[in-house]
Amino acid sequence: MSENSNMKPCALLFGNAGTIIAATPSLGLRTKIKTQVGTVIPPSADPYFGFHLTVRRDRRQIVSEDEGHGVCFSYDSSLDEPVLADFRITVKFPRGGVSCDYLPVPEDVQAKFPTVQNWQGFTYLIVHQRAFGIVIQAYSQGYYNSPDPKLEAWARHNGKINDVSLLDVLQQSDFYFVVEMDIDSCREVMGNEGLPPRFTYGYPRQPTNVEEMKELVNGSHGGAFAPCYNFDNDDSFITAINQSVVQDNLWLHEEAEVIAQERLQAYFVAPPGNIPPGTGLTLLVSVPEEWKNSHELALRRSLINSTLTQVKIYDVVGSEDSQPALWVGKIIEQGGSIPELQSHLTGDNELVLRVRTAAKPQVRVYHYNDRATADEALSKGTQN
Incomplete structure (x- = not known):
């Protein structure tokens, strides 16, 4: 599931025509901090209008790993897997709590980017915060970059670059961007008026019925x-x-x-002789491959959780009705933990259950000493 992002590379200034915090190569500057502004419609989350601040880490985070700080990953929704990640702060403006100005880039701002020749394709976007509710994600996330101590101090310890700290940037009430879009296009996509409704799962948070x-x-x-x-x-x-x-x-x-609702062939791997009520027995259930594949996930869950279940035994002694005996049991792993199975091979088409016998009704317990005898009996329909 990938997000629907309309984020655009831009430059972020501290204050009106102030210090350049981040820039895009199209403006002729390469800064260690990158920023994007725009709207995002993420999967399973609220759509928002805001901006990202991305601070690069050491190359491939090799130094960070060697110094014992570990490696930082983030979830990539387009790949549906975690990937190596830079340090990124997401700022979400409050819905209905901002207003925007879409202006030609002023001359004093143009002077900060001397290599740009044509400013017709740029907009000076000013976002005024008019209400509380701005959301800042990942501000306190760990950041280590010993090869660049100045950048590390700015991201981690509220250090300053050009007399501006990260906290100074985030505490502004007005944000100033230079966006590589013409004014009409910028006005269409920058803002939160056209955002879809807030995300909802569509289910009650505390279900009771x-x-x-x-x-x-x-x-x-x-x-x-x-x-x-x-x-x-x-x-x-x-x-x-x-x-x-x-x-x-x-x-x-x-x-x-x-x-x-289904009846399956089964037999016991049980000690010979009288079996008193309450005895634990091993029950092997023969299942078709298609049936096992169909219910594999549920069977695996029951096995992992050691879920107790009722087992219906239909071969009841002296019973004239069709009501089966109900014994309590659970699915167990095939292996050598059950003594009776150490000399009794089990197949991939069998479920192994551990069941506890009950006094009534009485059940015929079919016992087979080896795999060959069991297979022959099952082929003749002799089972529980």
Whole structure:
């Protein structure tokens, strides 16, 4: 899931016609700090109008790693994976809380960029903050760059470059940009008036009614939400935390209901002789490959969580009705942890369960000493 970004490279000045904080190569300057201004519609988050400040780290972060500071990654939504990342601060202007001026670049600002010959394609964008609510993300993020101590001090310790600190920049009420766009184009895309509505997951943050949640989930068949490493507000955070658990359990419960309707061949790997109630037995269930593939995720979840489940045993002694015995059990790993299985090979098409016997109704326990005998019996339909 990639974000819909309309961010444009630009120059950021400290104050009107003030110190250049960051610039773009198209203005003839190469600064260690880069900036972009514009609108962003991220996946699974609020759209915003704002700007990025990007401070480069040491090359490939090799020095940072060697000094024990580690390596910084960030999530790349276009690749859907973490990638090496520079230090980036995101400033989001408050919705409805700013006004913008779109002006020709003044002569005293033009003088700061002497290599630019044609200023017709540039706009002097001034963003006036009129209300509280500006959001600054990653301001306190760790930044290490010992090869460039001056830049490290500016990003980490509120040091100053040209008598301006990072905090000075962020505390402004008016922000001044030189954007490589003509005035009409800049007016169309720079501002928050045309932003889409705020993002919502579409689910209650504290669900209490199971049936309502089932209807809501069954009626929503959209794609997956994007991974989030920060949230715009408490409602989004609480909703994501709660709904991830609620919907996961609803899905697992639906899978369990489907599985419960099916009858599968099974037999016990059990010690011979009388088996008293409450004894733990190993049950091998033969499953078709298509069935196993269909329910693989649910089976894996049950295995990881050691989920207790009811096992229906249909081969009941002396019963004239069709009601099965209900025993409690759980899916376990195939391997040598169960003594009975050390000399009994299991196949990829088998589930291994550990079940506890109950007193009533009585069940016929089929036991086979080896794999070959079990396969022969299953082929004849002799199973539990």
